Amino acid sequence: RVEMKLTKKWKKSRREGGDDGDFKFSLPTRDDFHPIDSQEQEELVRSFERSQAEQSLLWRRVFAVILFCFAAFLIYSIYQQASSPWELRYHAYFMDEVHSWVIISADWAAVLVCSMAVVGLLHNSKFHRRWLWYSCFAGIILTIFWLYYMLRLPKFRWDVIWLPFGPLSGAGICLYMDHLLNESSEEVRKLRGYMYAYKAR
Template identity: 70%
Template sequence: MMEKLSTKWRKSRRSSEFDDDGNFSLPTRDDCRPIETREQEQLVRSFEKNLAQQSLLWKIVFAGLLLCYVAFLIFSIFQQAYYPWELRYHAYFMYEVDSWSIISAEWAAVLVCFMVIAGLLHNSKHHRRWFWYSCFPGILLAVFWLHHMLRLAKSKWDILWLPFGPLSASCICLYVDHLLNESSEEVRKLRQYMYAYKAS
């Protein structure tokens, strides 16, 4: 956020050094005047409002994607329960693992996704815990699927999403939350840098 501001300020400074004809002109006294307290407050509030909107948008986008993944997993679970081994990615494991283990693993994946969604939509300061809590069952799921994948006669690269899907969701959302938190910290610093000034 601070980098964007400084870049924008430099660009506006560069453009203000040239007049309408493209000739170089010296900056006037007003170019470097301090900002009044009220203007600072308005500027910081606009940044806070913009950050809150962006944060909400990204959280809704990722929560929506995860809900789509959950819907797919639930379809997969019912397909395995009523029509065992019909789905290709389940059929690979027909001779390696029993049907209920597959169903249990996919219910665990659904749980991981709901934990991540809870972390995204929770507004308390402890919301990040949900991401960390979701990583542990995500790691166990990855171990479960990789163990059975390695026992297959042939490597199946098209099912890598089975071990890494839920764990990736946790890690990506943790990273997105970290980026949003950094931006929020920069806006908070900007508010601390405010100074009292009133033009006479």
């Protein structure tokens, strides 16, 4: 494929350029003196942009689906706690510590954390990261709540450790993944900038 050939040329030119900063991000050349034409440079950069956009969309959707499934499970837990209080074992541990409505409220808060993270992943705007940060902050509050009551139990229950750390971990992983994808996108934008700078020489 043309993209693979162009990519090989680009990687070869970077190896030949050594550690020199001017060559580190230079576009591929046919040899040491004649650069590839502008059309091939444009095709190479566009292939990187297209690949990065596809990978970004894929991973965002994957994590959004995972969070959606977790939120659906939490809604099921809310329904069970409302219709048959304390039947679920991970809720029954707290029977003597809190009222049923408090457990339901905590589960709704976890659903909110997941929902904000999903919005942050899929919302295509410059403010999408705010939603991810909001979900992390809400997740921290929820973690403190659950840990407080878990530490009050006669015996610490490791089998429900996901209650405090599940939503927070999901939000934190999504925020980190968004950071990595943004870094990748920035590298592709830099490459296009180097292409324009190379043309201007």
